Amino acid sequence: MWDEKILKIMPAVLFLFCILQTFELGLTILDMYKTEKLEKEVRNNLETLESINETLHDLIHAQGMKK
Incomplete structure (x- = not known):
C-alpha cells in the first residue's frame, strides 16, 4: 500500500x-x-585611479623641480 503511493509520488x-x-x-x-559587470566597473575605476595617481605624481614632481 505504501509502496504504491510512494511510487506514484516519486516521479512528481x-x-x-x-x-x-x-x-x-x-x-x-x-x-x-x-x-x-561589477568586476569590469571596478577594473575601469582602478585604471582611472591609477591614471589620476600618475598625473598627480608628475604634477608634484614638476612642482618640486621648479623650486
Whole structure:
C-alpha cells in the first residue's frame, strides 16, 4: 500500500526537483553576469585611479623641480 503511493509520488517529486534545479541554475547564471559587470566597473575605476595617481605624481614632481 505504501509502496504504491510512494511510487506514484516519486516521479512528481523528481520532476519538481528538476524544475527547482533549473531555476537555481538560471539565477546563478544571472548572478554571474552581474558579478562580471561589477568586476569590469571596478577594473575601469582602478585604471582611472591609477591614471589620476600618475598625473598627480608628475604634477608634484614638476612642482618640486621648479623650486
